[in-house]
Amino acid sequence: MLQKVWRLSHLALALIAGIFILLASITGLALATEPVIEHSKATSFHHLDELDLETALLNIKAEHPEVISIHRNAYNQISIETIDENFESQSFYINPFTGKKIANISERSAIYEFNTVLHRSLFLKSTGRFIIGLTAIFLILIVISGFALLLKRYGSFRKIFSKEKYDGTAAYWHSLASKYFLIPLFIIAISGAYLSVDRFLIESQPQDIWDFEQNENTAETEILELENINTFDNFKVSEILQIDFPFAASPDEYFYVKLVNAELLVSQVSGQAINRVSETPALKTKRWSFHLHTGDFSWLWSIILGLSSLVLVGLFISGILIWLKRIIKSKAKNKCPKDEAEIVILVGSETGSTFGYASRLAEAFIKLKKKVYVASLNQYSKFESAQHLLILSSTYGDGEAPYNASQFLQKLKNINQKAHYSVLGFGSTDYPKFCAFAEKVNQELHKKEGLQALTAYATVNKNNESEFINWTSELSRALDLNLEIQPPKEAQTTLKIKEISCLNCDQNFTLCLKTKKINNIQSGDLLAITPKADGRERLYSIAKVDNKVLLSVKKHDMGICSTYLSQLEKNKTFKAKIRKHPSFHLGNKKNVIFIANGTGIAPFLGMIDEAKTEKEMHVFFGLRKPESFELYKDYFNRNQSKIKSLNLAYSRQEQNSQYVQHLIAQHPETIIKCLQNDGCIMLCGSLAMEKEVKKEIDKILKAKLLTNINNYSLQIICDCY
Numbered sequence: 012m013l014q015k016v017w018r019l020s021h022l023a024l025a026l027i028a029g030i031f032i033l034l035a036s037i038t039g040l041a042l043a044t045e046p047v048i049e050h051s052k053a054t055s056f057h058h059l060d061e062l063d064l065e066t067a068l069l070n071i072k073a074e075h076p077e078v079i080s081i082h083r084n085a086y087n088q089i090s091i092e093t094i095d096e097n098f099e100s101q102s103f104y105i106n107p108f109t110g111k112k113i114a115n116i117s118e119r120s121a122i123y124e125f126n127t128v129l130h131r132s133l134f135l136k137s138t139g140r141f142i143i144g145l146t147a148i149f150l151i152l153i154v155i156s157g158f159a160l161l162l163k164r165y166g167s168f169r170k171i172f173s174k175e176k177y178d179g180t181a182a183y184w185h186s187l188a189s190k191y192f193l194i195p196l197f198i199i200a201i202s203g204a205y206l207s208v209d210r211f212l213i214e215s216q217p218q219d220i221w222d223f224e225q226n227e228n229t230a231e232t233e234i235l236e237l238e239n240i241n242t243f244d245n246f247k248v249s250e251i252l253q254i255d256f257p258f259a260a261s262p263d264e265y266f267y268v269k270l271v272n273a274e275l276l277v278s279q280v281s282g283q284a285i286n287r288v289s290e291t292p293a294l295k296t297k298r299w300s301f302h303l304h305t306g307d308f309s310w311l312w313s314i315i316l317g318l319s320s321l322v323l324v325g326l327f328i329s330g331i332l333i334w335l336k337r338i339i340k341s342k343a344k345n346k347c348p349k350d351e352a353e354i355v356i357l358v359g360s361e362t363g364s365t366f367g368y369a370s371r372l373a374e375a376f377i378k379l380k381k382k383v384y385v386a387s388l389n390q391y392s393k394f395e396s397a398q399h400l401l402i403l404s405s406t407y408g409d410g411e412a413p414y415n416a417s418q419f420l421q422k423l424k425n426i427n428q429k430a431h432y433s434v435l436g437f438g439s440t441d442y443p444k445f446c447a448f449a450e451k452v453n454q455e456l457h458k459k460e461g462l463q464a465l466t467a468y469a470t471v472n473k474n475n476e477s478e479f480i481n482w483t484s485e486l487s488r489a490l491d492l493n494l495e496i497q498p499p500k501e502a503q504t505t506l507k508i509k510e511i512s513c514l515n516c517d518q519n520f521t522l523c524l525k526t527k528k529i530n531n532i533q534s535g536d537l538l539a540i541t542p543k544a545d546g547r548e549r550l551y552s553i554a555k556v557d558n559k560v561l562l563s564v565k566k567h568d569m570g571i572c573s574t575y576l577s578q579l580e581k582n583k584t585f586k587a588k589i590r591k592h593p594s595f596h597l598g599n600k601k602n603v604i605f606i607a608n609g610t611g612i613a614p615f616l617g618m619i620d621e622a623k624t625e626k627e628m629h630v631f632f633g634l635r636k637p638e639s640f641e642l643y644k645d646y647f648n649r650n651q652s653k654i655k656s657l658n659l660a661y662s663r664q665e666q667n668s669q670y671v672q673h674l675i676a677q678h679p680e681t682i683i684k685c686l687q688n689d690g691c692i693m694l695c696g697s698l699a700m701e702k703e704v705k706k707e708i709d710k711i712l713k714a715k716l717l718t719n720i721n722n723y724s725l726q727i728i729c730d731c732y
């Protein structure tokens with residue numbers, strides 16, 4: 012419930028204040044460049060804390076005897092106002108170390124003036140300032156609710172900063188950017204809000220503590236030379252903001268000195284600071300809010316402010332995308348009323364991807380003229396005609412319910428429903444509590460009277476399509492139906508041939524392809540090619556090497572697709588679908604064993620190429636003849652230092668013919684070490700190879716560890732065909 016409040020308030024606040032937040036971010040980004048530019052100019056001095064005020068004043072007075080005032084701005088630029096020989100007032104920047112003029116003072120750029128007014132008041136004076144102040148308060152609340160949602164998403168504060176697997180989605184970018192910019196954004200919001208509150212409610216003013224008595228008691232009249240005024244010995248140039256020189260050499264005329272946090276009057280007679288205006292706490296807070304909000308005191312902080320403004324724009328856009336995706340995906344177009352449905356599909360999803368699977372499942376039932384109703388798990392209620400409850404749910408946080416399933420377990424306790432059920436968990440083995448919420452749902456359903464399991468509880472790791480299809484096949488069998496699940500709808504991508512190899516002795520060849528979508532691709536993804544000749548889709552496991560797609564194909568004599576591909580020429584293009592295959596990506600495991608036969612080596616060539624050197628990688632590769640290896644040799648050579656061992660098996664040579672599973676049998680220690688160190692074994696190639704290799708691994712585990720392969724199933728990942 013609390014989570015719902017955070018989520019709704021986060022969204023509502025962002026929608027209400029969105030346009031003003033965007034305006035403030037864009038103008039804020041433009042304004043953040045000013046301190047960076049000003050601090051980098053030759054007029055800006057970075058070591059003013061090393062220069063005594065007295066020395067600087069003497070330098071200035073020597074060069075400009077008629078100096079009237081000296082100013083230091085936030086960019087550490089020192090300017091003076093003086094009277095020239097023609098009795099005209101002049102202002103310019105000087106070098107305080109020499110007193111010499113270095114540049115004229117140019118007017119502030121109109122772009123900055125424009126952005127400042129727009130940022131502060133939207134050109135609406137007080138009304139605009141009020142709106143901007145309110146926007147800053149909204150931003151504070153958005154940051155707080157966002158922080159609460161981050162805690163929920165990751166399960167605990169510590170886990171927020173744990174590495175999240177890149178999945179390129181708006182949700183990924185939104186959470187990544189918000190966790191790293193949470194603090195700067197909070198500072199921007201708080202300081203902006205304080206500046207507005209100060210203007211409208213506090214109006215902090217300096218507190219004058221003029222001491223008349225002390226002033227009037229001055230009996231001496233002799234005027235001191237500048238070098239004899241002790242007060243100036245006590246300050247560095249970095250501490251002052253302004254000094255006004257006395258108009259005349261008279262005891263009644265004082266030096267006015269404005270410091271960062273006080274104002275003084277310095278007597279020409281005693282050399283002492285005899286009057287002081289102190290900074291109140293409200294003024295101090297205002298001063299610091301101003302510095303933190305504008306970044307004027309540091310170019311580094313200005314860069315952080317500029318980046319934060321940019322990130323805020325990104326957060327707004329990605330937030331809207333997440334919201335739209337959630338709405339579009341979860342808007343189930345139910346054709347039959349809730350209480351007439353015999354099949355009810357209940358979905359638990361945080362970012363909407365599980366709804367995609369639910370819709371494809373519902374479509375397969377509708378095709379068989381079944382009455383289906385799709386709803387979120389939180390919408391669980393009594394379904395009058397339901398015979399089957401099919402539950403598809405992801406897991407979030409640290410093994411918790413996704414946002415639209417948070418009330419399901421409570422509702423389940425109170426609702427009595429007679430039906431069969433089946434649960435499919437969606438999750439990722441990168442998280443310690445794999446599919447924990449779906450598992451909990453399954454356990455609770457099992458305990459509930461009136462509900463009976465239809466199939467065994469199953470899981471889908473990282474949206475693995477074949478695990479989903481396997482579960483639907485089980486379901487088909489249990490319901491005695493022929494469910495035909497359509498492939499997910501994807502757009503075609505154009506790929507251009509950059510290189511195509513000749514056929515090797517096994518009729519294998521490699522293709523190097525260029526595509527604009529390369530940034531969305533990872534080694535292990537699939538390329539779905541549908542030749543026009545038969546309209547049937549073929550899947551190829553691909554690698555990403557040098558920002559190009561690499562695939563290896565075996566040309567079959569009667570193979571329509573492989574023949575078509577083998578006849579393509581350099582620079583020709585063709586269209587295909589890129590299918591994400593996150594369950595077959597190289598994870599962050601330290602130990603990895605790649606096992607392949609034939610063209611199955613392709614995805615591993617990319618994984619090895621992109622892997623960091625600290626990974627321990629072993630390759631077991633089955634080929635027909637030593638010449639077969641030539642096709643892939645260069646890819647191994649360039650990564651030689653990264654590979655701990657390369658084990659090759661040749662199945663068609665005169666002597667020592669063997670298959671890749673025989674190599675596995677010869678290296679039991681490598682297998683055991685990898686599995687025991689929480690490593691992973693990846694297999695790609697033929698189904699026959701997968702079967703034989705798994706048999707060998709099972710034998711090794713039974714002999715050496717008295718266990719079997721099922722206990723390590725999550726560490727053995729296959730893409731075999």
Ligand SMILES: Cc1cc2nc3c(=O)[nH]c(=O)nc-3n(C[C@H](O)[C@H](O)[C@H](O)COP(=O)(O)O)c2cc1C
Nearest residue numbers: 360361362364365405406410438439442444445446
């Ligand atoms: C921050 C975060 C936390 C996650 N926590 C878990 C978890 O504890 N257990 C798990 O199996 N999967 C976890 N996952 C993986 C998701 O359940 C998985 O990506 C799922 O496919 C998302 O489906 P949805 O988009 O429909 O919510 C987590 C993902 C993220 C981004």
